[in-house]
């Protein structure tokens with residue numbers, strides 16, 4: 001990008017970190033993975049690697065940049081406020097992961113804008129998606145630099161969702177399905193086949209159900225439980241199929257969701273419910 005100003009971009013991310021008194025942005029995930037994998041950052045990356053994650057990996061792996069395999073489980077709208085609805089579920093996620101990085105979103109806090117920032121390391125004004133729309137991103141993404149480094153990457157998601165559409169036209173393989181369950185089963189299959197170095201696996205469940213039935217409806221809470229269950233099984237499967245590799249599993253929500261009526265949920269605003277999320281890292 002010709003007029004890319006790294007300081008201005010960084011300040012835009014920090015604006016929300018200051019507002020919510022948090023040390024990290026969701027955009028920090030990209031530079032963190034670049035350090036873990038020992039690859040360069042995307043050209044317009046303005047976020048900072050999470051030192052506690054990088055240091056922990058360096059300690060366990062006896063050196064930096066030694067991660068060989070990674071699975072990123074992207075559970076839509078599983079923000080911090082959701083923990084109040086099912087504390088047990090988030091305890092399980094934390095137990096699997098070990099590291100919780102409390103972070104802030106970008107605005108507007110909607111899926112393509114947030115995952116755009118998460119996987120480019122830069123604010124919406126730079127990556128180009130500034131409202132709810134799903135064009136193919138024109139800036140470099142984490143997936144471009146992974147592919148350039150020779151890593152085999154798979155993106156597994158629901159047909160036509162943000163993650164299925166905005167990262168197209170990269171040197172990665174796309175698996176798209178009609179249901180979360182099919183995406184999840186394919187993720188397990190890809191782990192067992194061991195063809196990929198990095199797998200992105202998306203789950204729309206909680207977000208979709210909470211929008212329609214309310215953020216703490218029984219149906220929505222069941223989707224939170226299902227997200228934790230899948231995360232646990234993915235961790236077990238990864239430990240089995242990738243046991244010979246330095247590996248990282250991450251639980252990657254994009255934003256939270258707030259109630260707008262007893263039976264309806266929404267997000268996209270600059271409020272704590274939408275803007276506060278954690279990324280959870282399991283390093284082995």
Ligand SMILES: [Zn+2]
Nearest residue numbers: 076077111254
């Ligand atoms: Zn979302």
